[in-house]
Amino acid sequence: MTTHTTGRPIAPPQAITQRLGLILFVCCAGQFLVVLDSSVVNVALPLIDHSLHLGAGSLHWVVNSYTVVFAGALLLGGRLADLYGRRRLLLLGIGLFTLAALVGGLASNPAILVTARGFQGLGSAIMAPSTLTVIGTVFTEPGARARAFGLWSAVAGAGGAVGVLAGGVIAEWFSWRWTLLANVPVGLALLALTAVVVPEASRSRSELRGRVDVVGALSVTLGLMVLVYGVAGASREGWGSVRTLGLVGFGAALLAFFVLDQAKIASQPLVPLSIFRVRQVTAANVTALACSGALFSSFYFFTLLLQQVLDYSPLETGLAYLPMTAGLFAGARGIAPLVQRIGPRPVLIAGHLISASGLLWLSTAGPDAGFLSALLGPGLLLGVGQGMVMTALTIAATADLPYSQSGLASGLINTTRQLGGAIGLALLVTISGSRIADRTAAGQPVREALASGYGLAFATAAGFLALGLLGALAVPARRKA
Structure with missing residues (x-):
């Protein structure tokens, strides 16, 4: 056995190598739960x-x-994982997530349910960066790391679509409470497995002496929460309303103060701004912002298209997501070795083009659309394309960074994805709602008006991918060894 700077024993390298499969399973299962419970x-x-x-x-x-x-x-x-250890934070995140799922599933009133869902989000925010950084630090061989990132991205990408399928099955056959309570036995099993198989990597003395920038943590956390809160309500309140403008403005002001704090005030900043000097990190996050706005919104409008226009039941809706889920998994899992050989940029470009073609095809679906003729092909294209993009983005955003910044980079790319999803969904809900209202006022039948509004949302989402493509072009080409 060897020891790290705190004097606690850690497993020797060969012991870690022997359980790499279990470590990867834990990390993928944790990220799967995080994405699953968002949908x-x-x-x-x-x-x-x-x-x-x-x-x-x-x-x-x-x-x-x-x-x-x-x-x-x-x-x-992500920062807490860097300071206090990935394994410790992963255990904390899984525990908090599981407890909140139990409380939410047993909720007797709306306040308890909404509060429990918030604590689930907090557990996920602790868990998600830790799963990615454990992979990045345990898988040291480049090829194995790329394959591990590919599987993690595949699971993460498929989680949203599987969540719709699982929710449909549970809602139709059991009770809505089991959409939350089902997490409890899974979370407890994952907690026990994590405690047994995931090692705590050694950290340098400077990392052990590190402190949390409390002012920066509060300003960025509150700023992002207020900004997402304001954007999420914009579709209902209106983008020009006092409430929306006030919340978005206040959130932006908090984030501006956060940048000032990181640049001038904090002695140990939460997000060292120097990380944005790494071109591929900046380009990957810009791409993720646009790409997530397209993908998260597509899930939302695909569900509405199926249920409100085509009269699918919850179970049929879930089953209709299977081609997209299979495409996401295949695209993300299968592309990882290619990313390792040719670099992320060509894969990002191809993935964006494939995804955009799927969205444009889906935008033509009307009230008489058949599954085989109008939904199967677009779902596969969107899934495969987005699976390719997710794997390439994950590798681009976290590669070539020092160990002490791996948690930060993981938290940053996940934050960008969530922010892009929230902003993209709010924009598309507003755009599609306006089209639906106009068509309904003109006397168009309700289903045709809905199909027109949702079609416009899919086409606009393809436009988001055009913006993401610009970011993908800025990702550096693969350097020769």
Whole structure:
């Protein structure tokens, strides 16, 4: 056995090598839960409303309370993992996530449910950066690391679509409460497995002496939460409303202060701004912002298209996501070796083009659309393209960074994804809602008006990918060894 600077024993390299598969399973399962729970309750929202009587004005917070806290606390979660250890933070995140799922599943009123979902988001914000940095630090051989990142990206990408399928099955056959309670046995098993197989890597004395920049942590966490909160409500309140402008302005002011704090005030900044001098980190995050706006929004509008235009049941809706899920998994898992050989930029470009073609095809779906003729092909294209993009982005955003910044980079790319998803969804809900209102006022049948609005949302999402493509072009070409 060897020891690190705190004097505690850590497993020798050969012991870690022997359980790499289990470590990868733990990290992928943790990220899968994080993404799954952002979408698993979507299909069950009508049942939740019927049971707890939230009302149309509050029901969306069953989803948004998770998203807002998750997005706001991700950078803090990544920094805490760097300072206090990935394994320790991974255990804390899984424990908090599982406990919150139990409380939410047993909730007797809306306040308890929404609060529990917020704490689930906090647990996810602690867990997500840790899963990625454990992979980055345990898998040291470049090829193995690329394959591990590919599997992690595949699981992360498929989690959202699987969440819709799982939510549909549970909502139709059991109770909405089990969309949350099902996490409890899974979380407990994952907690036990993590404690047994995940090693705590050694850290330098400077890392052990590191402190959390409390002012920076509070300003960026509150700033992101307020910004996402304001954007999430914009589709209902209007972008020009006093509430939306006030929240977005206040969130932007907090984030501006955060940048000032990191540049001039903090002695040990939460996000050293020097990380943005790494070209591929900056380019990957710009790309992730646009790409996530397209992908997260596509899930939302695909569900509405299936249920409100094509009259699919919750279970049929979940099953209709299977081609997209399979495409995401295949694209992310299969492309990793190629990324290792040719670099992330060509894969990002191809993935964006494939995804955009799927979205443009999907934008033509009308009330009479058949699954085989109008949904299967676009779903596969969108899934494969986004799977390719997710793997290449993960590698680009975290490669070639020192160990002490791996948690920061992981938290940063996850934060960017959540922020892009929230902003993209709010924009597309506003755009599609305006088209639907115009078509309905002109006397068009409701289903045709809805199909037109959702089609415009898919086409606009393809436009987001055009912006992401510009970021992909800025990712450095692969350097020769």
